[in-house]
Amino acid sequence: MAGRKQFDVDEALRRAMHVFWRWGYSEASIDRLTEGTGLGRGSLYSTFGDKSALFRKSLQRYAQTYHPLYDQALSGPHPNPSAVVAAFLRVTMNRIADPTVPDGCLLTMSAAQFPALDDEGRVVVRATMDVLRERVEQALLAAGAGEQEAAELALCTLATNKSLAVLSRSGFSSDDLAIVAAAAVRNAGASTSEVR
Numbered sequence: 001m002a003g004r005k006q007f008d009v010d011e012a013l014r015r016a017m018h019v020f021w022r023w024g025y026s027e028a029s030i031d032r033l034t035e036g037t038g039l040g041r042g043s044l045y046s047t048f049g050d051k052s053a054l055f056r057k058s059l060q061r062y063a064q065t066y067h068p069l070y071d072q073a074l075s076g077p078h079p080n081p082s083a084v085v086a087a088f089l090r091v092t093m094n095r096i097a098d099p100t101v102p103d104g105c106l107l108t109m110s111a112a113q114f115p116a117l118d119d120e121g122r123v124v125v126r127a128t129m130d131v132l133r134e135r136v137e138q139a140l141l142a143a144g145a146g147e148q149e150a151a152e153l154a155l156c157t158l159a160t161n162k163s164l165a166v167l168s169r170s171g172f173s174s175d176d177l178a179i180v181a182a183a184a185v186r187n188a189g190a191s192t193s194e195v196r
Contacts, residue, residue, distance in 0.1 A: 009047060012037045016048070017058035021106040025055055026116045055110075055117075056124050062106045063128050066095060070132065074139035081145045085157050085188040088136055089181040092161050096168045096177065104169035108162045133158045153188055160184040 019036035020028045030051060034044055048054040073087040095101070110117065110125045117125065137154035145153060164177050 007039065007043070012039055012047070013057060013061050016054055017061050017106060018102055020055055020058050021062070021104070021109060022102040024109045025113045025121070028055070052118050052121055055121055059106060059110060059121075059124050059128060063131070066091070067131070067135075069095075070135060074135055076139060076142060078139065078143040080189070081140050081143050081149070081153055082185050082188040084136065084139045084143045085153070085160075086181075086185045088139075088157055089160060089164070089184060092164055093174075093177060093181055096164060097174060105162070105165035108165035109169075111162070112166075129158065132161070156187070157184065 015037045016033055019033050023029075023032060028051070030041060030044070033051070033054065034041055037044060039047070044054070048057055069091045070088060073091045074084065076084070076087075078084045078087065092105075095105070096103070107125065107128055110121070111129065114122055114125065133154050136157050137150045140150035140153055141147070160180065164180060167177055167180065
């Protein structure tokens, strides 16, 4: 049939996502993307557009893959804010421990290369992080946190999520990461005024 794709588009996108995840936007060259996806340049461009468009699609695919896991973990009910933080970070730790994906986090890697992204890419990265932060904040409110506490704790939880990704990519052990996650959960039990 004329015009029909002779490859699995979804699988090609998953592979492209892994290239961006492993190398970051700046180092994910077209050569690396063609090698990683198994597609020629023509197929890559005709299917996904330019590198920036493929990056945005990859980031959206990443969110579609992992955000439902966070949503499930945050759905509760949770007895207190610490339990919300623990549930959220458990998903992070499980993703980091998965040997089938690159180290770290595509979203974190992308945020670290923010200046290299075009305007649309920067908007998608920031919006994706804002969605996570808002979901954590809503779960914290549902678990009994006050509005200011929920807002501050959601930001700190997101920051912990991102730092775990950086530490894992830097070769820190799973035990080290567990220490960071446990400290964040403990700190969630303290009011923000106690830690200022």
